[in-house]
Amino acid sequence: MRSILYTAFIGSILLAACGQQQQQAGPMAPAAVNVTLEAVKPGNPLYYDEFPATLTALNQVELRAQVSGFVTGIHFKDGQRVRKGQLLYSIDAQLYNANYQQAVANLNVQEANLARAQKDADRYHELQKNDAVARQLVDNADAALEVAKKQVDAAKASNAAAQTSVRYTRITAPFDGLIGISMVKPGAPVTAGQTILNTVSTTGEMAVDFNLDQSQIYRFSQLLNTTPKDSIFQLAFGSDEYPAPGKLVLLDRAVDAQTGTIKARVVFPNKEERLRAGMNGTLKVKNASGEQALLIPYKAVVEQLGEFFVYKKTDSSTVTQQKVVLGKPIGTDIIIQSGLQAGDSIVTQGVQNLREGAKIASVPPAAPAPAKQ
Structure with missing residues (x-):
């Protein structure tokens, strides 16, 4: 019995000693997270700024009666081409x-x-x-x-x-162009200055008017000197692109004080009349500034509460969250407008396992998964 108590006493002493050793050693340091790093490099990426585009005719006018009366004659076919001075409508004279x-x-x-x-x-x-x-x-x-x-x-x-x-009882074409579908029929009453009879518009060239942020005025002022052969301005309708490039012809007189934008106009040739007034598409403006930009993989970006961050490597083999301002996405990459500098090392794989100050270990990028047959 005495030997059993002695053995238990010795065991308790050993357990207390082990506990003290563990407390002195402290908690074990977390293991380093395996990540893939990539250096931020400047480049000159090719991309397009996109603007919503609505086509308008360079010259378009609504035909209205200037005297009241009844229509006695319609002297054209709907949708036909008309010449300046051609008789279009007659009103009872x-x-x-x-x-x-x-x-x-x-x-x-x-x-x-x-x-x-x-x-x-x-x-x-x-x-x-x-x-x-x-x-x-x-x-x-x-x-x-x-x-x-x-x-x-x-x-x-x-x-x-x-x-x-x-003379106003004879309504003639104000210029060469294409006339639309008549809004009145023979015998219909018309009121001076109110009744719209039809619309005539030019078709040789079509314009795209779009709103431009005032910060881009200087860049677009330089583009006023370009020629259509430069292919800077393209017009797209969904996946279809209009084959002929456009030309920037003017910037409006002043910036709109309420919106901070200025109206610009690009003109596209339309010899085959494939463009019609009122069509909606996308105006694509090629980046032709010649300035270098920082481009990183979009998968390296983390979003938190509407702000964007990347994990940047520090000198102590840890990472810190770096806030960035995103620019134009280009394929799987994105332009960084601010927050990073050329030569910075950022995490491009393993981002989901990181936190602020985490220790990292650099590993080669993971091989892409084989395609399923």
């Missing part, structure tokens, strides 16, 4: 012709009155030379002559207005 004839007759009357007033004034002036008429009668004759002249001027103005109304 009977009333306007009658008004014009009345204005001509009134002008003739006023001109006859003017001739009579002129003769009266001349006669009174001859009598005045011989002191054979009162001065008041001479003044009255001169006043009547001036009134007659003003009445002739008013009659001429009325005559011109009536003639213009007659």
Whole structure:
């Protein structure tokens, strides 16, 4: 019995000694995380800035009646090409012709009155030379002559207005272009300045107007001197690209103070008339600045609460989270606008196992998985 107690006492002493050794040794250091590192290198990547694009004609006008009446004739086929000055619509001109004839007759009357007033004034002036008429009668004759002249001027103005109304009953094409589908039919009533009859637009070239951030004004001002052969401006509709390049022709007069943008215009040739006003697509602008950029694999980026980070290697073989500002994605890579410098070493594989200050061990990149057959 005494030997058993002695053995238990010795065992307890040994256990206490082991516990003290473990407390003195402390917790074991975490193992290094295997990661793949890659140095950040500058490059000159080729990419396109993209802008939503709506095509507009360089010249387009809505045809509206300038006199009220009924449509008496449509002198074209919907969708056909028209020439400047070509007759398109006729509006009932009977009333306007009658008004014009009345204005001509009134002008003739006023001109006859003017001739009579002129003769009266001349006669009174001859009598005045011989002191054979009162001065008041001479003044009255001169006043009547001036009134007659003003009445002739008013009659001429009325005559011109009536003639213009007659001319407005014939609506002609304002320029060479393509006319749309007529909005009215023969016999339809139209109201001056309100009723839209049709739309005519040019088709030889089509414009893309888009809003440009004011920070890019300097870059695009330089692009004003490029030629279409440079292929800087391309137009795409989904996966289809328009074969002919465009040309930047203007930047608007001023920046919009509310949006901080300025309107720019790119013109595309349209000889085959494959482009139509109102089409929606994407304007692609090639990066032609010539400036180098930092490009890293997009898989190295970690997002946290709307901000973006990468794990950067420190001198002590640990990693620290480095905040970055992302730029244009290019395939599986992305441009870094700020936060990194050329030569920085970042983690590109094993990011999911890291935390701030974690110790790392560099390993070669993992081989890609074999394709399934």
